Amino acid sequence: MEAETEEGLTVESKGGRVKNQKIDKEGVVGKGVKTVKVVLRKALMCDVKSLYKLFSEYSKAGEMLPRSMSDIYTHLRDFYIAEIECETETGNEILNGNYSEKGSSGCEPEVIGACALAIVWENLAEIRSLAVKRPYTRKLIGTELIKKCIEEAKFFKITNIFALTYKPQFFQKSGFNVIDKSELPHKIWSDCINCVKFPDCDETAVMLKI
Template structure:
């Protein structure tokens, strides 16, 4: 059900992510960004239907970010998002990454998986590279959550 993304998935990922971005629930991603970050993405698929996507983006030797978690509306609340995050955490553990964070409008969802909410200013400045492209920057209203493995 969960697999690494392939080049053929990029347009689906692009559609998923940018539908959420239109609702201001995440940052938009260009096709170029997605092709460059293809190795970060996981796909949740059943019977040829892509139901969700999520990425684990490694930032430093001990820090990674959960990005672009998106599940189709009709498939929410059945564990797909949780499964995608757990797969990302498994990969982070494989690489020896100890801290995984996310910037989210759904902190309660992440807390149910074991993340804790933190002050965004406690995260290293290097994480703000994508934020400068956000129309809400520097008045970000997302919540920062983190988990230590």
């Protein structure tokens, strides 16, 4: 129910210089060069159309379950998003920052990724709809979105997080282990009825115990 893969971090400007740099513990992605600022935050009502467009791109390719506008509105509080605020030539830029409606420099922000944490049962949550715009994959954005979901699960005292994925290796980098789908409760399959591959699911189940 996700779509994302990445290796390392590349920070690119639109029509400017390019700098390749690994993310550090403080989330610094650029210093003293023209770069972009990526911010992670909870989704807002104004993000729904962007989320729908992002998920539709991957669902049409058969890489994740489709999500209707109505479904996104209903579950909006489950989502974290990644957005590019603006190009900047100022000092250090922090991956996690405060959200402002038009970005810190007054330009329109752009949603480039999303991920949802859905609470399934007393001590079980699912990471759903992990997607990053194709030009921005392999830049650690998906990994950081997963970290946000894990933090939220810890807040709710949930110690088991699973996902259904075509890329188990990606989740294994964040500590997930491959499990048999039979280990998951039957109620999770209710969302799969809308999948074109139901009931022959070809995704891999992964689980993280925290």
